[in-house]
Amino acid sequence: xxxxxxAFAFVFIFSTFFTGLALAQSNVVTDDEVNAIAHKLYCPxxxxxxxxxxxxxxxxxxxxxxxxxxxxxxxxxxxxxYFVDQFGDRVLSAPPVSTKFNWIxxxxxxxxxxxxxxxxxxxxxxxxxxxxxxxxxxxxxSESSASQDDYVARLEExxxxxx
Amino acid sequence: xxxxxxxxxxxxxxLVAIYSxxxxxxxxxxxxxxxxxxxxxxxxxxxxxxTLSAAVLIYLLVNNHFEVAFVYDVTSRSMPTYxxxxxxxxxxxxxxxFWSWLxxxxxxxxxxxxWDRDVEFLPWVVVICSVTLVFFLGMVVFYENPFTRYWLVxxxxxxxxxxxxxxxxxxxxxxxGLNPLLRHPGMIIHPPMLYLGFVxxxxxxxxxMAALITGRTDDRWIRxxxxxxxxxxxxxxxxxxxxxxxAYDVLGWGxxxxxxxxxxxxxxxxxTGTAFLHxxxxxxxxxxxxxxxxxxxxxxxxxxxFGTFLTRSGVLxxxxxxxxxxxxxxxxxxxxxxxxxxxxxxxYRWPTLRGETEMKSMLSxxxxxxxxxxxxxxxxxxxxxxxxxxxxxxxxxxxxxxVGPPFYERATxxxxxxxxxxxxxxxxxxxxxxxxxxxxxxMWKSAVLAGIVTVALFxxxxxxxxxxxxxxxxxxxxSVTLQEFWRGVRARQRAQNESFFTSLVRLMGRNRxxxxxxxxxxxxxxxxxxxxxxxxxxxxxxxxxxxxxSTKIAEYNLVFKDVASWDNNDLEVNFTRATIQVYxxxxxxxDLHPRKDMYFSGQPMSIPGVYSNLQDDLYILLVDxxxxxxxxxxxxxxxxxxxxxxxxxxxxxxxxxxxxAWPDRDPAEETSRRSVTRNANQPSAAD
Numbered sequence: 001x002x003x004x005x006x007a008f009a010f011v012f013i014f015s016t017f018f019t020g021l022a023l024a025q026s027n028v029v030t031d032d033e034v035n036a037i038a039h040k041l042y043c044p045x046x047x048x049x050x051x052x053x054x055x056x057x058x059x060x061x062x063x064x065x066x067x068x069x070x071x072x073x074x075x076x077x078x079x080x081x082y083f084v085d086q087f088g089d090r091v092l093s094a095p096p097v098s099t100k101f102n103w104i105x106x107x108x109x110x111x112x113x114x115x116x117x118x119x120x121x122x123x124x125x126x127x128x129x130x131x132x133x134x135x136x137x138x139x140x141x142s143e144s145s146a147s148q149d150d151y152v153a154r155l156e157e158x159x160x161x162x163x
Numbered sequence: 164x165x166x167x168x169x170x171x172x173x174x175x176x177x178l179v180a181i182y183s184x185x186x187x188x189x190x191x192x193x194x195x196x197x198x199x200x201x202x203x204x205x206x207x208x209x210x211x212x213x214t215l216s217a218a219v220l221i222y223l224l225v226n227n228h229f230e231v232a233f234v235y236d237v238t239s240r241s242m243p244t245y246x247x248x249x250x251x252x253x254x255x256x257x258x259x260x261f262w263s264w265l266x267x268x269x270x271x272x273x274x275x276x277x278w279d280r281d282v283e284f285l286p287w288v289v290v291i292c293s294v295t296l297v298f299f300l301g302m303v304v305f306y307e308n309p310f311t312r313y314w315l316v317x318x319x320x321x322x323x324x325x326x327x328x329x330x331x332x333x334x335x336x337x338x339x340g341l342n343p344l345l346r347h348p349g350m351i352i353h354p355p356m357l358y359l360g361f362v363x364x365x366x367x368x369x370x371x372m373a374a375l376i377t378g379r380t381d382d383r384w385i386r387x388x389x390x391x392x393x394x395x396x397x398x399x400x401x402x403x404x405x406x407x408x409x410a411y412d413v414l415g416w417g418x419x420x421x422x423x424x425x426x427x428x429x430x431x432x433x434x435t436g437t438a439f440l441h442x443x444x445x446x447x448x449x450x451x452x453x454x455x456x457x458x459x460x461x462x463x464x465x466x467x468x469f470g471t472f473l474t475r476s477g478v479l480x481x482x483x484x485x486x487x488x489x490x491x492x493x494x495x496x497x498x499x500x501x502x503x504x505x506x507x508x509x510x511y512r513w514p515t516l517r518g519e520t521e522m523k524s525m526l527s528x529x530x531x532x533x534x535x536x537x538x539x540x541x542x543x544x545x546x547x548x549x550x551x552x553x554x555x556x557x558x559x560x561x562x563x564x565x566v567g568p569p570f571y572e573r574a575t576x577x578x579x580x581x582x583x584x585x586x587x588x589x590x591x592x593x594x595x596x597x598x599x600x601x602x603x604x605x606m607w608k609s610a611v612l613a614g615i616v617t618v619a620l621f622x623x624x625x626x627x628x629x630x631x632x633x634x635x636x637x638x639x640x641x642s643v644t645l646q647e648f649w650r651g652v653r654a655r656q657r658a659q660n661e662s663f664f665t666s667l668v669r670l671m672g673r674n675r676x677x678x679x680x681x682x683x684x685x686x687x688x689x690x691x692x693x694x695x696x697x698x699x700x701x702x703x704x705x706x707x708x709x710x711x712x713s714t715k716i717a718e719y720n721l722v723f724k725d726v727a728s729w730d731n732n733d734l735e736v737n738f739t740r741a742t743i744q745v746y747x748x749x750x751x752x753x754d755l756h757p758r759k760d761m762y763f764s765g766q767p768m769s770i771p772g773v774y775s776n777l778q779d780d781l782y783i784l785l786v787d788x789x790x791x792x793x794x795x796x797x798x799x800x801x802x803x804x805x806x807x808x809x810x811x812x813x814x815x816x817x818x819x820x821x822x823x824a825w826p827d828r829d830p831a832e833e834t835s836r837r838s839v840t841r842n843a844n845q846p847s848a849a850d
Contacts, residue, residue, distance in 0.1 A: 031705035031797070042565045047479065048423045050567070053416035055767050093567035095552065101560050105552045109574065112548075113541040120537050124530055127451075127522035 029070045037076055038063050044087040051091075166231055166310040169219030170324060173260070173310075176212035176267070177300040179205050183293040191286035199286045203274050206289050209267040209296060217264050220257065220309055224250055230334040232322045233257055233309040239340030241735050246341060249351045253341045255475055256309035258354070262471070263299040265355075265362040270296065273366050273391070281387060287373035288366075295365050298497050306489050343736070343762045349409030353402055357429050360399025361467045364432060366391045367439075368464035371457055375508040380453060380515045385443050393824035396440060399433050400820060404813040415769030415784050417703065417801040419809065422571040424479045427546045428470035434546070435463040438539035445529040448594050450519030452529075454509065455536070457516065461505040468498050478554060526597040531589040538582050545574045572698075576629075583636040583691065586684050587643045609646060613638035625700070633695045637688045644681045644688075651678075671822075679823025686819050689812030696779070696805025705786065705799040717802040719781050720746040724754075726788050726796045735763040741785045741796050745774055757785040757798065779804040 038052035043059050051059055051066075062083075069079050083091045095102035183205035190198030220233075224247045229235045237250040237257065252258040270292035278285050303309070311322045314330040321327070344350070367388035374384035406426065407419040420426060439459040445452045472494035473479060509516070522529055549566040556564050591597075591605040616638040617631050625631065648667070651674075655666040671678040704716055708723040715721070726741040739759045745752045755772030762768070774781040780803040788796035 031707075031799075032703075035703070035705055035799075042567060048421065048565065048567065050416070053414075055415070055769065088563060090553075090563040090565050093565060094570040095556065095564040095566065099560075099562070101556065101562075102564065105548060105566065105570075109541075109545045109548050112544045113537075116537055116540060116544075120533055124522065124525055124533065127518070 029067045033070055034063050034067045037066050037070070037079055040076075040080060040093060041083055041091050042093060044083075044091050050093075165219060165228075166223065166312055167325075169216050169223070170304075170308060170310040172212055172216040172219065173300065173308075174304055176209045176216065176263075177297065177304050179208050179212065180267075180293045180296045180300060183209075184290055184297065187286040187289040187293070191283075191290075199289075202286060202289050202293075206267075206274050206293060207271050209293075210264075210271040213260075213264045213267050217251070217260060220260065221248055221251060223310075224248065227338070228334075229336070229338045230312045230332050231309075232311045232313055235313070235335055235338045237339070237341050239338040239735075241733060242340060246346060246351075250341050252354050252358070253345055254309075256303065256307040256311075258358070259299055259303050259307050259475070260309055261355075262358055262362065263296060263303060265358055266292065266296050266299065266365060269362055269366060270369075273369075281383065283377045283379065284370060284373040284384070284387075287376045288369045291369035291372050292365060294501075298493075302490060302493065306493070340735070340764065343760065343764075343766050343768050344413055347409055347413045349405045349412065353405040353409055356398050356405060357402030360395050360397075360402055360429075361432065361471065363391055363395035363398060364436065364463050364467050367395070368460050371460040372505065372508065375457065375505075375512050378512065378515060380512055382446050382450070382453075385446055385456065389443065390824055390826065392436065392439060392443075393820065396433070396436050397817065397820040397824055399429070399436060401817055403429060403433060404817065408810065408813075413768065413770070415771060417701070417771075417782050417784070417799075417803060418697070419806075422549075422566075422568045424550045425474050427550050428473040431543055431546055431550075432463050432466040432470055434539050434543045435459050435466060438536045439463060441532045441535050445532050449522075449529055451522065452533070453516035453518065454513065457509050459536075461502070461509070464505075465498055465502050468494065468501070472498065473550065524596045524598065526592055526599065526602060528589060528592040528594050528597065531585060531592050535582065535585050535589065538578050538585070541578050542575050545571065545578075549574075580632065580636060583633075583640055583688075586687065587636065587639040590643060590647050590681065590684075606643065609639055609642035612642045627699055630695055630699045633691065633699075637691050637695075640684060640688050644684050647681055648678070675825070675827075676823055679819055682819035682822060683816060686812045686815035689808050689815060691812075693806050693809025693812060696808065697803045700804040701801060703799065703801045705797065707787075707795055707797045710794045714800075716781075716800050717779070718747055719802070720748070721783070721798075721800065722746070723796065723798070725794075726785070728788075737761045737763070739785065739788060741772075741788070741798070743772060743783060743798070745781060755781070755783055757783045759785045759788075775807055777805075777807055780806045 035052040039050050041051040041062075043049040043051050043054040043056070044062075045058055046054055046056065049059075051062060066079055069082065074082075080092070084096075089096055089102075095105055097103060097106065183202045185202075186198050186205060187202035189195065190200075190202055223231050223234050224238055225244055227234070227238070227240055229238075233254055233256045237253040238247045242250070250257070252261045270289075273292075274285070274289060308324055311324050313320050313333040313335070314323050314327055315333045316327050316330045320333050321330075323330070326332075367384075370384040370388045374380050403426075406429070410421065411417075411419040414421075439456065442452055442456055442459060446456050472491070476491040476494060477488060478491055524530065549571055552566055553564050556562055587609070588602065588606065591602055593601070613635050617635040620634055621631060648670075651670045652663060652666045655661060655670050656663070659666065659669075661669070702717060704714075706714065708714060710723060710725055713720055713722040722744040724742040724744060726739060728737065728739040730737050737760070739761070740756050741758070743755045743757065745755055753774050755774060757772035758770040760768040760770065769784050769786075772783045780801070782801040782803055784799040784801075786797040786799050
């Protein structure tokens with residue numbers, strides 16, 4: 001089994017490698033390398049379109065620019081930074097945390113969700129607490145007492161967590 | 164004359180809708196049944212009126228009346244008639260009229276029902292529907308008039324509804340034509356589906372408000388609108404699914420969902436609508452959560468209006484577009500006013516909305532449903548903040564930012580995973596009371612089975628731990644859900660002595676909502692398989708091939724044969740079509756023809772060549788080619804593993820909703836809460 005897997009991985013890696021080679025022939029920098037970076041950028045003109053799929057001529061030129069920069073030996077970060085300097089933060093796929101204002105988008109949803117969760121669990125506790133004694137008045141006596149024990153244990157746990 | 168007629172009819176229906184509001188309020192407050200009846204008839208009258216107005220617009224569209232600005236914008240002589248008709252909702256002005264027409268149709272349908280013991284709701288349902296209708300029709304009449312024509316005034320072409328002094332009518336020779344991207348069948352059905360979904364959510368909202376206003380806040384309004392909200396959910400879901408398929412077929416980026424604000428605008432009411440579908444069950448079975456259900460219906464309604472606003476006001480391209488058109492501020496004003504009004508009503512009726520029973524356990528089904536609601540609302544919060552943030556940022560800091568897929572994917576993935584886990588647990592929990600012990604006993608087999616599946620996948624398919632977690636959850640939910648079917652059938656068989664299939668059919672027929680829900684859960688898991696496949700295992704490569712040259716991706720060998728280019732003057736498009744032979748190993752499979760259509764208007768469109776099977780999609784896009792020699796071309800090639808499970812799941816999903824929402828033979832079907840409470844301690848198959 002393992003041998004088979006290794007063989008598979010070997011073939012897979014080599015096939016992708018040669019695919020790259022075959023497709024690269026004419027260029028030093030492959031389209032795949034360009035797209036890998038372009039995918040992280042958003043078209044500065046069109047709304048919400050990643051640069052690697054944008055069909056406009058402008059984006060075509062920007063991709064060629066990326067190709068040139070890769071050929072010059074620039075790193076991915078340098079290229080991304082270049083586009084940010086040129087066109088602003090909007091070329092990035094998410095607001096960068098470099099400005100304080102942008103923190104809002106990362107902090108606000110968790111705060112709201114957490115608040116919702118707290119409200120929910122408080123209401124649940126409020127609704128369930130007075131019922132502890134009557135809980136499990138089912139037909140099956142042993143079942144209900146067991147469930148009640150469970151239930152009390154869980155409540156205790158909840159309370160501990162709260163503190 | 165004809166455009167004036169259409170416009171006049173639109174104004175008339177606007178006035179009739181205003182009359183209905185006044186008459187209904189008067190009739191309800193002065194206890195005058197004849198006034199209420201008059202208001203109801205007014206509501207009914209808007210439908211034929213708007214149908215007539217729409218018929219005029221369609222007449223203009225079909226007969227190339229390019230002197231009408233809207234007709235000029237969305238049609239051209241070369242378009243086939245059916246596309247000219249569907250161009251009705253291809254532009255802003257027409258789609259607002261379409262919205263109004265659908266709303267009046269639905270409102271009429273609902274006012275036609277027998278009101279008998281719910282007659283006190285009637286005037287208020289008419290009021291709410293009419294207010295919404297007046298808002299949309301007001302925009303058609305005052306701001307986005309589809310009947311506006313072009314006039315030559317002092318040598319300039321200007322759009323006006325009525326002839327300005329000394330002006331002559333200006334008729335362009337041909338229209339702009341519908342954006343070719345919108346000519347795909349998916350795009351023709353997709354907007355009406357979304358609108359249907361949007362509009363049908365007005366009805367539950369209207370009933371909820373009627374319940375609050377009249378003070379009849381028991382669950383009657385929920386029972387009355389249960390089917391409406393299911394159909395609304397069906398349309399909205401179908402709209403979303405078709406939109407995804409359209410993106411996959413036409414947009415040429417190998418994906419189905421790009422977390423684009425326009426998509427999210429339609430997704431947000433779907434989220435609250437889904438939460439609502441679950442939480443109404445708690446109110447029906449246990450008499451709890453009445454406040455919350457009100458809030459959910461209100462949110463859904465507001466998100467519907469807000470979604471229409473987002474897609475229609477141009478605010479997404481720039482906050483400043485918002486200020487340039489009166490549409491934006493009007494929408495904001497309307498959303499704020501209705502939101503404040505509705506919430507005020509909920510607060511006013513707060514004491515009467517108290518729960519009738521208590522919750523017994525944090526693991527009971529109602530508690531788990533609440534958790535489900537929390538998760539859906541969490542996704543909503545992320546979506547809402549993500550859509551709003553760029554606007555706020557541009558407004559306050561002047562800095563434009565993008566909130567793209569990576570943000571949403573990272574934020575929502577854990578929530579979706581939790582939702583899947585809940586889908587595995589909740590069906591096994593009981594109304595009223597469940598414990599870790601009862602749940603564990605019901606679940607352990609499924610959990611073990613899912614574990615085995617995961618281990619098998621680990622050794623044969625992938626070591627990506629996210630994928631493994633995903634597949635574990637899929638297996639768990641599938642196993643739990645199928646086991647529910649199995650248990651139900653076995654129970655019936657023991658009692659009835661039926662064959663397996665008879666049992667299954669009868670079981671499902673008798674409990675359509677329960678088993679329809681399970682079918683939908685199963686379909687969600689199929690979709691999850693597809694989404695995990697394409698999101699985590701998609702491979703892509705791009706490169707230039709000379710004729711006769713071949714390339715390899717995954718297990719496919721691709722040989723590029725040729726590329727040809729020709730004009731089609733009727734359709735005003737230049738086609739460029741490549742031929743690629745696909746081999747799996749040495750085995751020839753199929754010829755694929757990725758295509759690039761360049762419309763004379765300058766709009767490009769990439770039609771992928773796709774080879775589909777259950778294992779994956781080979782998806783080839785023609786990116787570029789040498790115009791002179793035509794012997795080399797650049798392709799972008801995707802292998803999208805398992806993606807067809809997404810489409811299969813989508814079909815099953817819609818079928819599942821139809822199964823659930825299909826009208827009963829006996830519409831007076833009522834579930835008795837008492838019988839449920841009595842059995843609340845057993846995870847019964849009969850609720």
